[in-house]
Amino acid sequence: MTTPRDYYEILGIGRESGEAEIKSAYRKLALKYHPDRNPNDKSAEDKFKEATQAYEILKNPDKRSSYDQFGHAGLGQGGGFGAGGFGGFGGGFDVSDALRAFMRDFGGGSVFEDLFGMGGGAGSRRGNRGEDLRVTLKLTLEEITSGVEKSIKVKRLVKCNDCSGSGVAAGSSKKTCGQCRGAGQVRRISKTFLGTVQQIATCDVCRGTGEIISDPCRSCRGEGRIRGESNVKVNVPAGVSSGNYMTIDGMGNMAAHGGEPGDLLAVFKEKEHDYFVRNGDHIICELSISFTTAALGGMVSVRTIDGEYELKIPSGTQPGKVIKLKGKGIPHLNRHGRGDQLVHLVVWVPTRLSPDEKEILNKLSEQENMIPPKGNKSFFEKLRQSLGV
Numbered sequence: 001m002t003t004p005r006d007y008y009e010i011l012g013i014g015r016e017s018g019e020a021e022i023k024s025a026y027r028k029l030a031l032k033y034h035p036d037r038n039p040n041d042k043s044a045e046d047k048f049k050e051a052t053q054a055y056e057i058l059k060n061p062d063k064r065s066s067y068d069q070f071g072h073a074g075l076g077q078g079g080g081f082g083a084g085g086f087g088g089f090g091g092g093f094d095v096s097d098a099l100r101a102f103m104r105d106f107g108g109g110s111v112f113e114d115l116f117g118m119g120g121g122a123g124s125r126r127g128n129r130g131e132d133l134r135v136t137l138k139l140t141l142e143e144i145t146s147g148v149e150k151s152i153k154v155k156r157l158v159k160c161n162d163c164s165g166s167g168v169a170a171g172s173s174k175k176t177c178g179q180c181r182g183a184g185q186v187r188r189i190s191k192t193f194l195g196t197v198q199q200i201a202t203c204d205v206c207r208g209t210g211e212i213i214s215d216p217c218r219s220c221r222g223e224g225r226i227r228g229e230s231n232v233k234v235n236v237p238a239g240v241s242s243g244n245y246m247t248i249d250g251m252g253n254m255a256a257h258g259g260e261p262g263d264l265l266a267v268f269k270e271k272e273h274d275y276f277v278r279n280g281d282h283i284i285c286e287l288s289i290s291f292t293t294a295a296l297g298g299m300v301s302v303r304t305i306d307g308e309y310e311l312k313i314p315s316g317t318q319p320g321k322v323i324k325l326k327g328k329g330i331p332h333l334n335r336h337g338r339g340d341q342l343v344h345l346v347v348w349v350p351t352r353l354s355p356d357e358k359e360i361l362n363k364l365s366e367q368e369n370m371i372p373p374k375g376n377k378s379f380f381e382k383l384r385q386s387l388g389v
């Protein structure tokens with residue numbers, strides 16, 4: 001086991017930092033290295049885990065004072081995160097534990113937590129528990145707008161039926177581990193310059209189970225779990241965004257040698273749309289109109305997420321004008337109502353003209369009304385106005 005880095009150093013704060021400073025330093029790091037922002041980036045994931053571990057210790061006054069006195073050794077005796085996976089350093093602390101801890105304190109507010117049933121803290125699960133699994137659920141903008149029930153197949157470790165998850169062959173039984181006498185943990189006393197430090201370590205003979213299987217089940221080789229597949233239904237509420245996720249209880253891996261299964265984290269990912277761009281709960285699109293329509297005004301058809309919509313173009317419409325269709329955007333996730341659709345108008349100029357058309361346009365161009373005024377508002381000012389900011 002390598003010595004972990006200093007927790008204050010990880011968060012980049014001084015040893016006298018207060019609670020608010022710890023929280024804000026961690027939040028900054030967590031947002032930067034969050035797995036959803038750094039997909040498939042192992043080093044970012046490790047930094048996210050490391051920062052979360054540091055945060056979990058320093059935000060807790062008891063653990064912090066123990067750490068301040070004894071360093072990492074002071075956290076060895078269950079002073080960490082309880083037996084449910086948080087105990088070790090670098091070992092048991094899974095990225096899903098880190099995600100859970102982050103969600104608990106920062107995850108989009110309490111509404112999000114309530115909605116997604118993220119109740120219970122990181123330390124609330126104890127005992128033998130299988131690993132959490134993570135799947136990415138790709139959603140179209142249409143599915144996000146309406147909400148959708150998705151059926152997914154999840155490859156996971158399931159309970160071995162031949163031994164009912166015990167890992168013991170039929171007719172045989174488990175024996176209590178001699179080294180730890182069934183405790184699953186052994187106490188180690190080491191002398192350091194700080195004095196005698198007691199550490200609790202997982203028993204290496206029984207690997208923490210407290211029991212020895214002398215005649216393992218052949219189907220699962222004593223693991224109590226085998227490879228399997230489950231159909232999982234995920235009810236995706238309308239209005240989710242990429243990076244939001246739902247926890248489906250008990251659909252992670254079954255624990256080895258019997259116990260509780262882990263959870264499944266279904267992380268949402270929005271598919272790129274061929275026509276719309278999403279901005280928060282607003283939908284943005286571009287609509288080309290003819291320059292005669294721009295000058296004369298008229299009705300044009302524009303695509304919305306709900307279908308075609310007849311849009312009135314006022315006469316004298318300038319290119320770049322944005323027309324807001326109220327309530328035609330994405331439903332808000334945690335409150336009533338929907339965002340808007342912003343139709344960005346582009347005036348299309350024909351590229352090929354017949355001689356007749358040329359003649360008409362030539363005549364038109366001589367008219368006084370066809371000469372643009374000088375001193376137009378700048379592009380940015382117009383954009384600001386049309387967005388109403």
Ligand SMILES: [Zn+2]
Nearest residue numbers: 177180203206
């Ligand atoms: Zn043992």
Ligand SMILES: [Zn+2]
Nearest residue numbers: 160163217220
């Ligand atoms: Zn078995």
